[in-house]
Amino acid sequence: MSEREHRGSGGRPSRRDAQGRERNRGQGQRQQSRTAPSQRTRRADPARLVAFEVLRAVSSEDAYANLVLPARIRHHRLAGRDAAFATELAYGALRGRGTLDAVLARCVDRPLTQLDPAVLDALRLGAHQLLGMRVPPHAALDTTVGLVRAVVGAGPASLVNAVLRRVSERTLDGWLHELEADVADDTERDALRHAHPAWIVRALRQSLVAHGRPPAEIDELLEADNAAPVVNLVALPGLGSLAEALEDGAERGSLVDDSALSGGGDLGRWSSVRTGTLRIQDVGSQLVARAVASAPLAGKAAEDAAAHHERWLDLCAGPGGKAALLGALAAQRGATLLANEAAPHRADLVxxxxxxxxxxxxxxxxxDGRELGREQPAQFDRVIADVPCTGLGALRRRPESRWRRTPNDLAELGPLQRALLDSAIDATAPGGVVGYVTCSPHPAETTVVVQDALRRRSDVELLDAGEALDAVALRPLEAGHDGTAQLWPHVHATDAMFLALFRKLPSSDPSTSRSSTGAPTKES
Structure with missing residues (x-):
């Protein structure tokens, strides 16, 4: 550097050093930047940009991460390690939002609600890299600041840089130790440490007890919710094959036939996935569908089964995962399936x-599935009612849902769940079976609904759902309790699927007798 450059214009001593960085003003009041302005990252790393776009879609559009993420990965042409990094970053930041926000609140000089939502999402991504991933601190800071500078602006980038530097001063355990000092309640402490809303922690503890498990398992359950789930695959029976998946490194599933476990990636490159004969479906969903398809029938329904004239009904079929598996099983057995869906766009997916x-x-x-039992009474030998629910059993696969749901959802969904179960029973022929299914272990959505139906109705009896699951599983599941069955992430490595099986009893009312209709008619 020349003497003129060193002294600056007008002969005044320059504040820039030999590397071109500006020296501190005053007596050490400002920390020197680690890099020169010309060297700072000014672009968005593609993998981090994908994660950012997923968080923005979830926050601003109420989108589902599992639907947005694959599309953004394809749009930015990520593959291999970059796609895996984007997935871990997006899902981890969404799952850990409660804990990350508690840390960020200690590092920001204003309420988080006063931050630009895009800046807050970027801070969550940066904080998760610092506290929950094996990303070196300098890389987490530089890339997050570069992302914000590229997509939000230079001013917010300075704020993000300052906040993330404060976050990087402690490990996650260090932050939790500090934050937990202000929490007296065990539930609140579990909520903070495991990044779940406190009401969900309470609900899941109650659910363990309701389904015959020790409440002390709550830590294992919450940890399982936060573990990155393995991709579950199913080859449609009689139509699909696992060969392509196994050749690409997937492993055969240990719980149910025609299943496999994959490390993920772009599964759309497999021709079997593109044709739909190999599908992504949680093994818990596979098990409950097969249990309904295989439960023993009685009376007229059993006669139909022997003659290969069974009619099956999927009452709440969207988006179609169970319907595809049931349809393939029905085709093998000479049965027919009617898949019902209330929403047009979901019916298209089915x-x-x-x-x-x-x-x-x-x-x-x-x-409307609530009307089907009245319109087609006693017409079906097998009915599955996988009813809308809070989804508390699939928090590991739907990371954003834990922050969207509220206790009010339980009260709002209860009448719908009961009405759909009643319609399913009404639509079932004497001797036929009804599978009541939820992706939630909460007793308000499971055992309470079942017991209520048994009290109100004299035309059904409860079958042993645990025994039915074991009959289709490759090993004993030990999921049964009081006649119903509950799967668990921390026990079975599945979503927390609930199953109750009812058998329809004969009725003396001639209006409910089974008609002799044949195969279902296609409807547009």
Missing amino acids: RQALRPVPGESWAVRLG
């Missing part, structure tokens, strides 16, 4: 899912 199944084996009905 049709797409069923496309690989022979067309004579299935039909889609667009309509």
Whole structure:
């Protein structure tokens, strides 16, 4: 550097050093930047940009991460380690939002609600890299600041840099130790440490007890919720094969036939996935669908089964995962499936899912499932009612849902769940079976609904759902309790699927007798 450059214009001593960085003003009041302005990252790293776009879609559009993420990965042409990094970063930041926000609140000089939502999402990504991933601190800071500078602006980038430097001063355990000092309640402490809303921690502890498990398992359950789930695959029986997945490193599933476990990546490159004969579906969903399809029938329904004239109903079929598996099983057994869905766009997804199944084996009905039992009474030998629920059993796969749900959802969903179960029973022929299914272990959505139906109705009896699950599983699951069955992430490595099986009893009312209709009629 020349003497003129060193002294600056007008002969005044320059504040820049030999590397071009500006010296501190005053007596050490400002920390020197680690890099020169010309060297600072000014672009968005593609993997981090994908994660950022997922968080923005979830926050601003109420989108589902599992639907947005694959599309953004394809859009930015990520593959291999970059795609895996984007997935871990996006899902980790969404799962850990409660804990990350508690840390960030200690590092920001204003309430988090006063921050630009895009800046807050970027801070969550940076904090998760610092506290929950094996990313070197300098890389986490530089790339997050570069992301914000590229997509938000230079001013917010300075704020993000300052806040993340404060976050990096402690490890996650160090922050938790500090934060927990202000928490007296064990539930609140579990909520903070495991990044779950406190009401969900209480609900899951109650659920363990309701389904015959020790409440002390709550830590294992919450940890399982936060573990990155393995991708579960199913080859449609009689139509699909696991060969392509196994050749690419997937492992055969240990719980149910035609299943495999994959490390993930772009599974759309497999031709079997593109044709729909190999599908992504949690093994818990596979098990409950197979249990309903295999439960013993009685009376007229058993006669239909022997003659290969069974009619099956999927009452709440969207988006079509169980419908595809049931349709394939029905085609193998000479049965027919009617898949009902109330929402038009979800009905389209059901049709797409069923496309690989022979067309004579299935039909889609667009309509309110609560009305189907009245419109088609006693017409079906097997009915599955996978009813809308809070989804507390799939928090590991839907990381944003834990922050969207509230206790009020339980009260709002209860009447719908009961009405759908009643419709399912009404639609079932004497001797037929009804599977009541939820992706939630909460007693308000599971055992309470079942007991209420048994009290109100004299035309059903409860079958042993645990025994039915074991009959289709490759090993004993020990999921049964009081006639119902509950799967768990920390026990079975599945979503927390609940199953109750009812058998329809004979009725003396001639209006409920089974008609002799044949295969279902296609509906647009």
